[in-house]
Amino acid sequence: MSANRSISGRSALIAVTLTLALVPLALGGSAHYLRIATLALIFMAYTVAFNIVFGHTRQLFLCLGALAGASAYFSVVLTMKLALSPWLTMPIGIVVAALLGGAISYVSVRRGLGVIFVGIVTLVFSMIFQNLVLGLRDWTNGETGLETKAIAPAVLAGGLPSYYAILAVLAVAFVAYHLLMRSRAGTAFQAIADDELAAELAGIDVTAYKVLAATVGSALLGAIGAIHAYYGGFISPTVYALGSIDIVVLVTLLLGGMRTLIGPVLGGILFTLIDELVRPLGRLNVMVYGVLIVVLVITFRHGVVAMLSKRLKIRLP
Amino acid sequence: MLAILIDGIVQGLQLSLMAVGITLIFGLGGVLNLAHGQFAVIGGIATALLMGEGLHPLLASALGVLGAGALGLAMDRTVLVPAYRYQGEERLLLGLLITLGLSFVVNGFLDVRYPTVALTLPLPTPSFTVGGITIRTASAVVALIALAAFALLFAFLKATLLGKVVRSIMQNEVGAGLCGINPGRIRTLIVTLSAMMAGLAGVVQGLFSSLGTELGNEFTSFALIVAVIGGVRSINGTLVAGVLLGIINAFASYYVGAYLTLLILLVTAAGTILVRPQGLFAFRT
Numbered sequence: 132m133s134a135n136r137s138i139s140g141r142s143a144l145i146a147v148t149l150t151l152a153l154v155p156l157a158l159g160g161s162a163h164y165l166r167i168a169t170l171a172l173i174f175m176a177y178t179v180a181f182n183i184v185f186g187h188t189r190q191l192f193l194c195l196g197a198l199a200g201a202s203a204y205f206s207v208v209l210t211m212k213l214a215l216s217p218w219l220t221m222p223i224g225i226v227v228a229a230l231l232g233g234a235i236s237y238v239s240v241r242r243g244l245g246v247i248f249v250g251i252v253t254l255v256f257s258m259i260f261q262n263l264v265l266g267l268r269d270w271t272n273g274e275t276g277l278e279t280k281a282i283a284p285a286v287l288a289g290g291l292p293s294y295y296a297i298l299a300v301l302a303v304a305f306v307a308y309h310l311l312m313r314s315r316a317g318t319a320f321q322a323i324a325d326d327e328l329a330a331e332l333a334g335i336d337v338t339a340y341k342v343l344a345a346t347v348g349s350a351l352l353g354a355i356g357a358i359h360a361y362y363g364g365f366i367s368p369t370v371y372a373l374g375s376i377d378i379v380v381l382v383t384l385l386l387g388g389m390r391t392l393i394g395p396v397l398g399g400i401l402f403t404l405i406d407e408l409v410r411p412l413g414r415l416n417v418m419v420y421g422v423l424i425v426v427l428v429i430t431f432r433h434g435v436v437a438m439l440s441k442r443l444k445i446r447l448p
Numbered sequence: 449m450l451a452i453l454i455d456g457i458v459q460g461l462q463l464s465l466m467a468v469g470i471t472l473i474f475g476l477g478g479v480l481n482l483a484h485g486q487f488a489v490i491g492g493i494a495t496a497l498l499m500g501e502g503l504h505p506l507l508a509s510a511l512g513v514l515g516a517g518a519l520g521l522a523m524d525r526t527v528l529v530p531a532y533r534y535q536g537e538e539r540l541l542l543g544l545l546i547t548l549g550l551s552f553v554v555n556g557f558l559d560v561r562y563p564t565v566a567l568t569l570p571l572p573t574p575s576f577t578v579g580g581i582t583i584r585t586a587s588a589v590v591a592l593i594a595l596a597a598f599a600l601l602f603a604f605l606k607a608t609l610l611g612k613v614v615r616s617i618m619q620n621e622v623g624a625g626l627c628g629i630n631p632g633r634i635r636t637l638i639v640t641l642s643a644m645m646a647g648l649a650g651v652v653q654g655l656f657s658s659l660g661t662e663l664g665n666e667f668t669s670f671a672l673i674v675a676v677i678g679g680v681r682s683i684n685g686t687l688v689a690g691v692l693l694g695i696i697n698a699f700a701s702y703y704v705g706a707y708l709t710l711l712i713l714l715v716t717a718a719g720t721i722l723v724r725p726q727g728l729f730a731f732r733t
Binding site: 254259 | 530540544545549551552553554555556560672676707708710711714722
């Protein structure tokens with residue numbers, strides 16, 4: 132047996148970014164496929180955020196859509212009502228998402244809630260968010276949603292520029308993730324994911340690190356949520372519903388592999404391919420989707436990164 | 449006033465009927481069943497289909513409830529088996545994801561196969577009057593069915609040896625195993641029973657108004673809220689929480705409208721988890 136080789140995080144990062152940068156060339160100028168690829172990038176970035184929150188600190192946030200949507204709605208509504216530049220309102224949205232995520236995390240850690248209870252609290256939070264958006268009709272236009280095309284930043288209006296702008300954001304997210312995991316916090320996350328009690332006993336401030344992870348992750352969710360809003364052209368409660376964001380991200384992370392750097396990318400690619408294969412089935416796709424979740428969770432729980440590592444005998448980041 | 453109260457209590461009993469299965473499966477199996485509302489829908493739709501075949505409504509309902517139970521049994525013996533191999537949080541997480549996937553399968557299947565089927569069970573006399581208050585016959589029937597189901601459940605848990613076994617597993621699975629109890633078989637029994645109670649709640653929905661295929665997720669969310677407020681391990685708690693939420697729901701819908709009502713319920717649920725994670729009414733099982 133050959134010795135286990137390993138690929139460093141930095142080279143994997145560069146390789147992944149370069150590969151993704153070449154994707155539009157392979158698509159041969161098809162606007163339809165470019166849009167699918169761009170949405171895949173958005174979901175990869177969501178997954179990176181979820182990986183920090185859930186993968187590394189075991190906080191089951193089922194309010195990804197709600198956090199992303201809170202940021203998006205804040206940014207869009209402020210831009211519309213006060214005629215501000217979206218560049219000014221996006222940071223506001225990001226701060227709102229980060230504060231919400233941090234607060235949820237702080238309260239749940241202080242109350243000592245287990246994984247499942249964090250899941251339920253955040254699930255209830257996302258239901259509250261959905262209802263608020265539906266109810267505050269004057270601002271959010273309820274079910275119908277708001278058009279964002281007219282106020283979108285120029286860079287998010289065209290097909291190709293959007294792709295590269297969003298890829299740049301994804302790359303920044305990866306670098307941030309990489310640096311975070313190599314720092315003291317990354318070691319603390321590792322300890323917390325392995326055994327929370329042992330981490331606490333070893334003198335790690337579990338509360339602080341969990342809240343940190345939730346805040347960073349939520350800020351990232353907020354940033355992508357706002358970009359998603361402007362790129363997508365319109366926002367409505369459905370865009371940020373549990374089924375449209377949270378479930379997709381959860382499956383993507385499981386497919387790719389938790390606590391890995393390239394898992395979100397590989398998972399995102401796989402998910403997009405599966406989604407495209409299932410799409411022609413029309414109304415049958417919800418069912419196929421469900422079958423896939425069950426089968427994947429049972430048989431493929433450690434994700435494609437772990438599988439590749441084992442097969443190729445290479446340690447992947 | 450009294451009419452609203454009665455309405456609330458009856459709705460609450462139906463909610464409890466739905467939620468008690470979540471409590472039981474969580475307490476005994478350590479799995480939070482996100483496909484629970486789908487059991488209710490399966491029970492109801494099966495009843496509607498059987499009635500379409502010309503069966504007597506009572507027989508159809510019984511078969512519908514059994515059908516929901518069969519689905520529960522199948523879930524426990526097939527897809528949940530990998531989850532049972534683990535303990536604690538790992539099992540919870542796997543169970544959560546598997547049942548989530550299952551709820552997609554059921555939703556998708558019903559939507560494709562029976563998109564227009566709905567269950568309505570009209571009663572011969574729509575309402576009757578007692579002491580000056582007009583009561584819908586449906587409400588009375590639903591209340592009776594729910595109370596009977598709960599009475600049977602409590603009798604089973606408190607008065608039979610098997611019930612004692614169930615309670616012992618809820619208290620400590622390993623300890624029960626050491627006493628020679630096979631937790632797996634009891635779990636299968638309880639999951640089936642819980643699915644049947646959900647199916648009954650679904651059939652009962654057909655008495656109130658109508659049950660369509662799209663209601664599964666809504667049922668699951670409401671049942672989850674009730675189970676959480678009652679304390680996800682306490683059956684009395686679930687019963688009390690369901691009735692209380694039903695009453696709040698009825699009064700709030702009457703005075704402030706459906707939109708704020710749902711928000712009030714959701715905030716209550718979130719508040720309960722944060723203030724008293726063991727549930728508002730966490731008495732012993």
